[in-house]
Amino acid sequence: METAEIRRRWLSFFEGTDHTVVPSAPLVYDDPNLLFVNAGMVPFKPYFLGQQSPPWKRATSVQKCVRTLDIEEVGKTTRHGTFFQMNGNFSFGDYFKEGAIRQAWELVTGSQAEGGLGFDPDKVWVTVLGPGLLPHLPDGDEEAAALWREIAGLPDERIQRRGVEDNYWHMGVPGPGGPCSEIYVDRGAEYGPDGGPLVDEERFLEIWNLVFMQEELSAIRSKADFDVTGELPSKNIDTGMGLERVAYLLQGVDNLYEIDEVYPVIERAEQMSGRDYGADHGADVQFRVVADHVRSGLMLMSDGVTPGNEGRGYVLRRLLRRAVRSMRLLGVQDPALTELLPISKDVMKASYPELEADFGRISQIAYAEEEAFRRTLVAGTTILDLAVDKAKERGATTLAGDQAFALHDTYGFPIDLTLEMAAEQGLEVDREGFTTLMTEQRERAKADARAKKSGHASTEVWRDLRDHGPTEFLAYETLTAEASVRGLVVDGARVPALTQGQRGMIVLDRTPFYAESGGQTADEGVIETASGAVLRVRDVQRPVKGLIAHTVEVESGELTEGAGVNAQVDPDWRVQACQAHSGTHVVHAALRQVLGPTALQSGSYNKPGYLRLDFAWNSSLSRETRSEIEEVANLALRQDLPVSAAYMTLPEARAAGALALFGETYDEQVRVVEIGGPWSRELCGGTHVRHSSQVGALTLTGESSVGSGSRRIEALVGMDALRYLARERALVSELSGLVGVRPEQLSDRVGQVLTRLKEAEKEIAAMRQAAVLSDAGALVASAEDVNGVTWLGHDAGPGVGGDDLRRLVTDLRGRLGEERPSVVAAVSAAGDRPVIVIATNAAARERGLKAGQLVKIGAQALGGNGGGKDDLAQGGGQDASQISEALTQIGRALGRA
Template sequence: MDSAEIRSRFLRFFADRGHTPVPSASLLLDDPTLLFVNAGMVPFKPYFLGEAPAPYDRATSVQKCVRTLDIDEVGKTTRHASFFQMAGNFSFGDYFKEGAIPFAWELLTSSEADGGYGFPEDRLWATVYDDDDEALDIWHRVVGVPLERIQRRDAKDNYWSMGVPGPGGPCSEIYYDRGPEHGKEGGPVADEDRYLEVWNLVFMQDELSAVRSKTDFDVRQPLPAKNIDTGMGLERMAALLQGVDNIYEIDTTKMILDRAVALSGARYGAGSRDDDVRLRVVADHARTVAFLMQDGVLPGNEGRGYVLRRILRRVVRNMRLLGSNDPVMGELISASVDAMGPQYPELVDDLGRLVSIAENEEAVFAETLRTGTTLFDTAVADLQRKGGTTLAGDAAFALHDTFGFPIDLTLEMAAEKGIEVDQDGFRRLMTEQRDRAKADAKARKAGLTPLTVYKDVMDAAGITAFTGYDEVVSEATLRGILVDGEDVRSAREGTSVEVVLDRSPFYAEGGGQLADAGLITLADGSVVEIADVQQPVPGLYVHRGRVVSGEAVVGQAAVGRVDLERRRAISRAHTATHLVHKAFRDALGETATQMGSENSPGRFRFDFPLSGAVPASVMADVEARVNDVLAEDLAVTAEIMSQEQARAAGAMALFGEKYGDKVRVVSVGDWARELCGGTHAQRSGQVGLVKFLSEGSIGTGVRRVEALVGTDAYRFLAREHLLVAQLAEIVKARPEELPERVDAILTKLKDAEREIAKVRSASLVANLEGILGNAQEVGQVRLWTFTAPDGTDAGGLRELVTKGRDAARQEIPSVVLGAAISDGKVSVVVATNAAGRAAGASANSVLQAALAAVGGRGGGKDDMAQGGGTDVTGVQAAFAAAAGAVRAAVGA
């Protein structure tokens, strides 16, 4: 049974039993405690926590998940994966244990002909929490599982909580006995490799007041509504139903693994165990990379971007260890899309963008590997010169942490040179880094205002009715006040507050649109000035501001007034963003889909994927097309419809956004149509004018356009017109002649600068011997290192280094390295003569060692190489590193 069929059977089984099928949410949810969705229940957290009412009593889903805590175990075991799919059925105060247990048993044991998975009943075991007699009784009395195949386990294995105060409850897990060839007898408590967990049933029945650890917690009281959360790992189920040994050999993952085999020439299952592990890592990680990028993550140095970069680089590194030195990411992403596209067609639609981003990141990493290799060689040469045999842990850690050089490659290259690596020291530093990261995450989580506070306010105040689509002034009642995270009854003048109304015209920040601002006037004349509005839990509008007069008291009648000019300016910007989005997709293709935006008063920014800069002609065409649409004065309308209706109407959806069953579709005439919850102009003509300010890169494969809208755009163009008039007066030319006149002036200036440079260069060359100074003897090589006089540019430095090399005696191996400091930056040039190259010295290798000390980059060939850096204090260290590189190259 293939994975797609396993998935569809699960959803169909529960849909037939009254569960609403819910599509997989994005891997990126608005949850400050999670980088990625890591469990099937995460999208339903607001319903389990009571932060929002569930739109259904029963639901079922197959949720894509990413976990990276055990990333180093991927490929080594049969059960660790960074990407997986979790099938689940959920009950929100509907059925409980008496429903969940029989459902699971029926699906597992029903024949394939009857829509089940066909497991033999006598191969299935169940576990229950120590004191959960109720679950045990259902398993034995209702389902009919013999008591000897039901085992009790403690809280470590069979109690679930979120790790914080809130809902919790016992678990019941279902295990499949794979047979004596996989381990010893005795059930799951004896051997979890032989007895493989296939399903976990969580019975949320307790409200926890404190959670000190997984096994140490306090139960405050029973939950008023008992819930069901279950999880069946789709990949693990596929391994069992397809008769393979592990999750890396199921149909979908094996497709990617086979592509890696073809690219690398390695053999799977018939070669070394190390190669098998590497191929499994590649197959798992390539799929993870594809899904993360499809949901809008881009390689970077922080947060989600850093995780993606690390996973992608693990793919490239393992492919290199398997013997493939050619670019591979494009092929592996294509294989991942081939494997998962039938279940997630959005991957197929986005293939071009995914391949482009992955290939760009692979090219960047290739340069990192080259630099890391040079630094490694320098460190080893220094170690051997001192008579050492073990590379220090901090040196290996610096290569890994600072330069992104994988520890596996460090170990392999060290072994080739006959030296050891202090792995204990490396692991200690890695552990310290992880501990710091965990502490930071814990502090970040602890620093948040607890969502339970907002939940309590919403329990008392109710959901806020948003009236801002139809009005900007609304009568309301003040339902709640928070001061410093504490729920209070009143707040005096000068106090910073968070205010909750039962009805609000204020738009809460979301979808790239900044929040409204304005005033809340109370019945007694007191005034609260609002600067920001947020939705910390769905449905609760929290108005953040300050009491500027009188005293705010819960229960008072109030009137909310939105700052109308700000609202209109933001709305114009938001409508303009929709038009720019449509125009860029028309000009560049469907992959130019919005990945982020900010709509603020009079201006907006718009991010979208593209491998290179947008041509100036395209920028001009898009700007002109948008302004043409504005002049057409098209009606802007909003409709509520189902997701299916929205897709049929051609509405665009955005990366990483979460949409409900019913969506709001904003249309600008028949030209642009997009899912959106924001506020907009009533007609396109009200936007007035759009003027692009800039276009540039904000990360690998992502461009950002910034623009002005309406009167802000007009004022900008007025200033530009004035500037053009002033320039025309200065150069005595008509405005249309300015480009030609300015070009002529600049040409004359450049000619003069070249003449000055020639005179300066001649002066420097004439004083070459004094600049070069004395050579350093490094073995049989003479090494000159010098800092050029102030004001020497990169061209002058190159000439000095070239002249210095040519002036050296050609029969003596020689290397010349020069550095020049200008405008807070360092230029570095290295040249070698033929004798130096014959002795083993390479200009590019010496340059890479030197650049590492000045935070730079560059390259070249064996005879000449150049680059630059930003750390002007590292020049002497660069000279020392260069000497070390020469020493290592010639074996001195």
């Protein structure tokens, strides 16, 4: 049975039992504690925690998930991958244990002909919480055990009791919890010994966990150590079935890498590498890494993640580069993602049809990242070769851990590749030193992550305020509103009042202020009281869903909780913010019109007068293309296109062709903003002008790269655009006056001036070089004999560059001949920064006199360092007053040679 069919049966079964089918949330989810959705219940957490009221009594989903804690372990086992799909059914105060167990048994053992999964009832085992483990549940979960006997007819030997770590569930934070019951399938004697999951979890494979949320927990100390406050007022069900596990059981294969949604990538990798999966364990690990990471990368890019150097982008970059590197270890030197990514798309699109429609953007990002990594491999190989050569020169047999770490951390060069290539040249790598540095880096990252999380002050204060109801959001309707103060917060704690000079946060029962979201910065303005208190609004955020908090500075008076206020948005600020946000939509539509539908927005930021927009594209835009985009955008403004907003369901919006910003999370009801009807139709919660002409002028000010396959375009709108153009005009006028031409002739005249300047620079360089070399004959005559070596040290005076010094010493070396060892050094200073260059002939090198070593002696005397090849080397320093001393030190070194 294909994986997509298992998924379809799951949703169909629960839809038939009155569950609302909830689409999978994006992998990038609105949770500050998560990089990605890592469990099927994550989108339902607000309902289980009581932060929001669930819109349904029953729900079901197949949730996309990514777990990245052990990326290095992927492929080493056959049970764990980064991307997986979790089937779940959920009850919010509706059915409980009996309903969950009855439905699970019916679906698991129901015949395939009637829509079930068709597992043999005699092969099914279950576990429940055992007795004597928790004080409040002295008998364990005998209620669940009795239901399994009653509903499924399971004999007691196939109902096993386990401990709290296995069969009790909570979120790790105060909130709901309860015992759980896990369902296992016996794979047969060839997989291990008999005796149920207590004996062997390879033979007896868990496929489904039913969580019975029945208690309120507090003071969570560990998985098995917590306090129970009491029973929940309404009991909930949260279940999770691993779709991939069920697939490999029903498809008769041994592991998740061999199912229909994964194995085709391995097959293509076999063809490309000429190696067979299953023939060698080391190669098998690489095949599995490729299959897992290509699929995971595909799904992350589908949800709007782009490669980067931190956070989610770094995880994606790491996955794609590990896939490319694994193909290299399999012997494939040519680009691999162009072959593998389309195959993964083809096997996944049955479940996620959006992959087909969006593959142009996804592939563009992936292929650009692979090409960038291939360049990294070339650069890293060069650096590694130099490090290996230096280690061999010292007679070392080990490459230092800090060098391996620098390759990994600075250049993105994988440690496995460093190990492989060093071994090819007869060196080991100091893995212990490398691991120590990696551990230190991870600890710093963890500390930084903890600091960032603590920056989200405890959400308890916001939850308490949210319990009084959501903030009424009036930003679309008005710029002023009468409101009352629901709460005051300073440094994460409630306070009774804010006084003059204090900074804090205010929660109102209703507000006209726009809270920062969707790339639009927050409104500014004032909050005033009848008694004369004035508070300047500096920022507006949504600390928890439904609640709006205003960061304020008290300019005068005092504000107390419960007071009545008048909230006033700065009208000029709002007008300019609307211009910028509508301008962002216009630029996005213009990009797609000029570049094509794959130029999709991947992020944006706008504030009054300014906008920037990141979009999927893998090359810079020409001046002509930028001009065309700007013209299309301004024509749309000139046409005075109507701007409108409407609410509809998410499926209706998608059917209408509305574009969603990748990585954003949307409610079932969404707001669709149109400019000129279908010309620009996007999901958006921002504020906008009413007609496109109200944006005013729009001028592009910059375009740049923000990562592989991603570009950024910047623009000004309204009066900021006009001021920018006025400054440009004034600059052109001034330059035209300076060079004595009309503005339209300025470009040609500047080109002529630059050409003349380059010619003059060449003439000056030639004259300088001639001057430097003119005294070469006299310099040769001044050479000394030091310990059988012809030694020539020369202070070339100020202002001679490194290139000229190199020409000088090589010329002098040639004039001195090859009959006897000779060493030539020349030094010059530009200000206080001296440069030294040394050349040696073959005879000197045979004596062991190497330019790279000698230049370090001179450079150290100058307060710096240097290096290079044995025949020619260069260094620099900080102290030009020590030039004479530097030459003396080199001469002394020759005397000791």
